[in-house]
Amino acid sequence: MILHITFRALWPAVEITPLDGDEFVHCSDPGTVHLPANRLFAGRTDLLLLEVDPARLGVPLRWEPGDPPIPGGPWFPHVYGPIPAAAVVEAHDFQPGPDGTFELPSALAQQ
Structure with missing residues (x-):
């Protein structure tokens, strides 16, 4: 599985498209998702x-x-292209800890 961070207001959607000016949709894996989450x-x-x-x-x-x-x-x-909604197998609430930083949700860490 790969992971994509999005805003709650944008999901569900028919598809996830690259951001303006980008040629691809940015994703992460379970070991790296905290890096863009904390930076952005x-x-x-x-x-x-x-x-x-x-x-x-x-x-x-x-x-x-x-x-x-x-x-x-x-x-x-x-x-490199839109991610169809059918490719999304689950959506997880993604909340920061008390210090404002992110870690992999426990539901994903147990997989």
Whole structure:
């Protein structure tokens, strides 16, 4: 599974499309999702973490350096095209801890 962070108000949707100016949909894996969450969304309480089945995408998935790249840093799954709603197998509430930072939700950590 790969993971995509979105705003609660944007889900459910027919599909998830790349952000304006991006050629792919940014995703993470369970071991890296806290990195973009903390860099981009620290303290936000209006997020969902979508669990996406790569076998249901129907568009290319590539593992690439982060954006911006970190020398020797982790690679992230980038989906080159829209993610259909049928590829999302579960939506998890994604709340920060008391200090405003994110960790992988316990429901996903147990998988």
